[in-house]
Amino acid sequence: xxxxxxxxxxYNIPISNLDxxxxxxxxxxxxxxxxxxxxxxxxxxxxxxxxxxxxEKLKKLKPDSKLFRTEEKIQxxxxxxxxxxxxxxxxxxxxxxxxxxxSELKEEDTVQALDLPPVRKTTxxxxxxxxxxxxxxxxxxxxxxxxQPKSTNEQRIKSTDYSKWDKYDPDEEILRMDLExxxxxxxxxxxLKNIINTKKEDQLEISEExxxxxxxxxxxxxxxxxxxxxxxxxxxxxxxxxxxxxxxENAVRxxxxxxxxxxxxxxxxxxxxxxxxxxxxxxxxxIKDCEACLxxxxxxxxxxxxLADANYNQGYRRESYGIYQxxxxxxxxxxxxxxxxxxxxxxxxxxxxxxxxxxxxxELPSDTAPTTKKPKKPATPKPAIPKPATPKPAxxxxxxxxKDYDLAELVKPNRVxxxxxxxxxxxxxxxxxxxxxIANAQKQQMQHMMQKVASAQSQLRLPQSTCSGSTNNKLLIxxxx
Amino acid sequence: xxxxxxxxxxxxxVAYTVYDTKWIPLSAKFVVLGSKPNSHxxxxxxxxxxxxxxxxxxxxxxxxxxxxxxxxxxxxxxHMAIGDFEGRLQVLDLERPEMAVYNVKGHTGIINCIDAxxxxxxxxxxxxxxxxxxxxxxxxxxxxxxxEPVVDISPPAQMGDGVxxxxxRRDCWALAFGNTFNAEERLIAAxxxxxxxxxxxxxxxxxxxxxxxxxxxxxxxxxxxxxxMNKLAVTxxxxxxxxxxxxxxHPTKGFSYVEERNAGRSVGSNGVITGPKATxxxxxxxxQNRDVFLTGSGTGSIRLWKYEYPDRRVFQDADGNKExxxxxxxxxxxxxxxxxxxxxxxxxxxxxxxxxxxxxxxxVRVLITTKLNTL
Numbered sequence: 001x002x003x004x005x006x007x008x009x010x011y012n013i014p015i016s017n018l019d020x021x022x023x024x025x026x027x028x029x030x031x032x033x034x035x036x037x038x039x040x041x042x043x044x045x046x047x048x049x050x051x052x053x054x055x056e057k058l059k060k061l062k063p064d065s066k067l068f069r070t071e072e073k074i075q076x077x078x079x080x081x082x083x084x085x086x087x088x089x090x091x092x093x094x095x096x097x098x099x100x101x102x103s104e105l106k107e108e109d110t111v112q113a114l115d116l117p118p119v120r121k122t123t124x125x126x127x128x129x130x131x132x133x134x135x136x137x138x139x140x141x142x143x144x145x146x147x148q149p150k151s152t153n154e155q156r157i158k159s160t161d162y163s164k165w166d167k168y169d170p171d172e173e174i175l176r177m178d179l180e181x182x183x184x185x186x187x188x189x190x191x192l193k194n195i196i197n198t199k200k201e202d203q204l205e206i207s208e209e210x211x212x213x214x215x216x217x218x219x220x221x222x223x224x225x226x227x228x229x230x231x232x233x234x235x236x237x238x239x240x241x242x243x244x245x246x247x248x249e250n251a252v253r254x255x256x257x258x259x260x261x262x263x264x265x266x267x268x269x270x271x272x273x274x275x276x277x278x279x280x281x282x283x284x285x286x287i288k289d290c291e292a293c294l295x296x297x298x299x300x301x302x303x304x305x306x307l308a309d310a311n312y313n314q315g316y317r318r319e320s321y322g323i324y325q326x327x328x329x330x331x332x333x334x335x336x337x338x339x340x341x342x343x344x345x346x347x348x349x350x351x352x353x354x355x356x357x358x359x360x361x362x363e364l365p366s367d368t369a370p371t372t373k374k375p376k377k378p379a380t381p382k383p384a385i386p387k388p389a390t391p392k393p394a395x396x397x398x399x400x401x402x403k404d405y406d407l408a409e410l411v412k413p414n415r416v417x418x419x420x421x422x423x424x425x426x427x428x429x430x431x432x433x434x435x436x437x438i439a440n441a442q443k444q445q446m447q448h449m450m451q452k453v454a455s456a457q458s459q460l461r462l463p464q465s466t467c468s469g470s471t472n473n474k475l476l477i478x479x480x481x
Numbered sequence: 482x483x484x485x486x487x488x489x490x491x492x493x494x495v496a497y498t499v500y501d502t503k504w505i506p507l508s509a510k511f512v513v514l515g516s517k518p519n520s521h522x523x524x525x526x527x528x529x530x531x532x533x534x535x536x537x538x539x540x541x542x543x544x545x546x547x548x549x550x551x552x553x554x555x556x557x558x559x560h561m562a563i564g565d566f567e568g569r570l571q572v573l574d575l576e577r578p579e580m581a582v583y584n585v586k587g588h589t590g591i592i593n594c595i596d597a598x599x600x601x602x603x604x605x606x607x608x609x610x611x612x613x614x615x616x617x618x619x620x621x622x623x624x625x626x627x628x629e630p631v632v633d634i635s636p637p638a639q640m641g642d643g644v645x646x647x648x649x650r651r652d653c654w655a656l657a658f659g660n661t662f663n664a665e666e667r668l669i670a671a672x673x674x675x676x677x678x679x680x681x682x683x684x685x686x687x688x689x690x691x692x693x694x695x696x697x698x699x700x701x702x703x704x705x706x707x708x709x710m711n712k713l714a715v716t717x718x719x720x721x722x723x724x725x726x727x728x729x730x731h732p733t734k735g736f737s738y739v740e741e742r743n744a745g746r747s748v749g750s751n752g753v754i755t756g757p758k759a760t761x762x763x764x765x766x767x768x769q770n771r772d773v774f775l776t777g778s779g780t781g782s783i784r785l786w787k788y789e790y791p792d793r794r795v796f797q798d799a800d801g802n803k804e805x806x807x808x809x810x811x812x813x814x815x816x817x818x819x820x821x822x823x824x825x826x827x828x829x830x831x832x833x834x835x836x837x838x839x840x841x842x843x844x845v846r847v848l849i850t851t852k853l854n855t856l
Contacts, residue, residue: 064811071782071815077490077532077849088490088849089531091832092509099508103576106557117599117607117664119623120631123686127636127679185800188732192802219603227556230507230831231603238708241771245790 007038018044023054029062036067101226216260232262236269243276251276267296271303278306283314301331308340317344483855485785485834487816491847493534497523499839501548504829505559505575506601510537511827511837512561512575513845516545522565526575529847540578544569552597552658552706553608553624562610564592570612572624583624588614598658598667602707606664613653619671621683634671634681651675659703659727660710670713672698678715690735696721700763703727704771704788712788714774716761720744722776722810724788729795729805739807744776744784762824769833773813773856777823781840784815787856813856818846 008015011034016022018035026032036058038044039051058065077085157164220228239254255273259266270293277286290307293300308323321344327337501514509529517523522545526538544565554560554572560582562572568588571581592612599608609631610622621632636650655672667683674697682689700716710727713736717723722744725736744761759779766774772788791806798804821841829835834850 066812069812069815071817074487074489074816074818074848077488080488080849080851084851085532088832088835092529092531095507095509095831099510102507102556102559116625119607119626120609120621120683122626122629122631123633125632125634125681125686125688127634127688185732189802192730192732215604226507230556234601237769238705241705244772
């Protein structure tokens with residue numbers, strides 16, 4: 001433009017492409033962006049319909065294109081309805097109370113010192129020294145191949161100096177350059193290692209968590225209620241951030257701190273820690289936290305759902321069943337609970353009374369079951385719906401069977417979801433073992449795959465995830481508070 | 482509309498140049514720092530009263546105020562550390578602002594930037610204030626220690642000795658504390674007018690990493706100060722916005738980043754970028770969500786961004802070194818706030834979506850951002 005070039009020339013797009021037919025066919029998002037830009041600029045004329053058409057096409061090809069960014073004039077607060085502003089007014093009043101409490105606290109004891117860490121020893125970081133050091137390294141770092149010829153510049157051989165060229169050994173030169181590179185790399189690594197090493201020491205310190213707990217407690221004792229609430233809230237929010245970033249261990253740590261700081265109002269922290277534990281597959285602790293949350297807020301539906309989920313995954317299906325029913329009592333239309341209940345019913349049938357045994361005999365498919373079982377099978381009653389009467393024969397039945405039967409095989413839940421991926425992966429692993437040359441690298445991949453498979457299996461057992469279209473319910477459970 | 486919307490709640494015109502705006506922690510009050518036409522410093526405290534702003538206090542001092550922070554003060558005392566045009570760092574008790582709690586002449590020129598840490602963080606080392614000035618020095622202060630900085634990171638006495646160096650002293654424009662997750666670890670990121678970005682390690686007392694960006698660095702912020710460093714947002718002249726992933730440092734390549742070239746320009750109403758390349762003055766992360774941040778630009782617009790992490794944040798290169806993977810930046814919304822640059826912005830630390838912005842059109846605005854929790 002400034003240089004007298006139109007956008008058309010700049011992007012090198014033939015004018016014939018500014019056409020409905022071409023726009024319709026074009027599948028290249030980048031090109032489409034350029035076309036839209038040309039059309040919008042108006043350099044080639046004003047074609048509102050074509051522009052719109054091109055924009056729509058681009059939206060299809062690349063929905064998050066920068067060209068769709070728009071800027072608006074800021075709106076005044078009158079666009080907000082009264083009820084939207086009210087929370088802010090309420091908050092203002094609430095925070096003013098806290099503010100006053102803090103001011104009073106300040107008057108109370110200004111000398112109070114929260115045993116602050118000692119003052120740092122006075123030091124100087126000399127940029128000068130570092131700079132000379134780094135400026136030496138810098139050119140070497142960036143284009144690692146380029147500086148080498150420069151450094152040998154002093155002994156550069158003139159192109160006409162044939163006697164010297166005769167002595168020149170390119171191989172040796174290359175070797176030298178390689179060595180140089182190697183050395184650099186090593187130094188850089190050592191430098192980084194120092195950083196990492198120091199980090200490890202810190203981790204050791206962190207492992208002394210009990211002392212940390214004590215120190216925290218000591219500090220809590222010095223804080224007022226307002227301050228404690230404030231700290232607890234900060235920790236809880238930080239936990240939420242970790243949770244969102246899928247760093248569940250860290251999230252658990254933050255929630256734990258939040259709970260220690262304000263145990264009286266820790267329902268949300270307990271609840272969030274429970275979901276973090278669920279994510280970590282630590283169901284027992286999740287159950288504990290859900291219960292703690294429910295002690296503080298007995299009708300918290302989210303906590304109930306999480307508790308049911310944790311119970312289910314821990315294998316306590318009966319408890320899980322009961323909790324889902326309780327959720328339905330509180331919220332008769334809770335879709336998540338309904339679906340899970342349905343799922344549970346399908347899996348375990350109508351649940352047998354508490355004193356009945358959990359054993360259920362499954363009719364094994366003929367190809368997996370030993371052939372000797374076949375004649376016996378039809379004789380056993382179908383235990384799919386173990387009504388109060390049926391469990392008895394079902395449990396007696398296996399005892400009568402000849403001893404060479406594997407009882408463990410008979411005692412199985414009604415539905416076993418076998419992951420085909422696992423067997424496939426194993427088969428794949430078998431073939432890979434033969435080819436030893438690349439085995440090492442691929443073995444690691446295999447392990448990764450197996451881990452994935454394992455996690456996939458555990459997910460398969462979740463009642464919510466087995467039913468399709470349950471993403472909404474999942475979200476409900478995962479939502480943080 | 483289900484996406485966040487930024488709304489101007491209140492607007493207050495003032496009779497001086499605004500340089501910084503900061504909320505007082507755990508209160509409905511904010512402080513405006515500025516310079517009167519007679520170059521006196523002015524500090525105004527405003528209080529939010531439903532739909533009105535009430536001026537609670539006004540303090541005038543000899544030198545114009547440039548920047549301030551509450552980072553090193555505890556919830557109980559809430560003292561403000563202020564840097565002024567004459568290189569003086571003062572810590573004021575806002576109840577009794579006449580006498581400074583701490584007062585030191587730290588720099589020979591303007592104090593451009595200030596950051597502080599350790600006030601409300603527990604187990605995270607001493608409260609410290611860092612100032613960066615036109616004299617190119619970066620100094621760390623502990624107000625319990627007399628008139629000397631605890632760490633002094635000054636450029637050498639003589640400059641202009643190299644071929645590529647200008648004769649002028651570099652100017653430190655932006656500073657940020659970070660990586661403070663226990664009593665020992667602490668980092669300072671410093672940005673200079675020539676585009677130098679340096680990371681000073683206060684535990685090892687050395688330069689941890691440095692890089693040079695195309696343009697001078699105006700704004701810097703770690704997404705969180707008090708966790709092992711995660712992300713660093715950098716804004717520059719001519720509209721650069723860079724977000725570094727600070728988790729993984731490659732031995733030679735350093736940290737990886739994602740860059741946005743035209744973050745300072747205004748996107749016209751139909752997406753056509755117009756106008757000159759404008760500076761991105763400031764970047765501020767939402768205190769309740771570290772992956773959402775706001776930038777204030779030279780054309781008077783503000784933009785809300787969301788950083789999206791990649792599927793895997795680390796990969797191993799051919800030499801077995803770990804290298805970070807930068808994520809993506811999504812612009813969530815952009816609004817025009819003023820005809821002049823929006824250079825100071827502060828989210829309320831305790832209320833999601835509430836913020837105060839200062840612009841060079843001599844006004845301060847209280848903004849509300851709706852639906853931030855949906856991000």
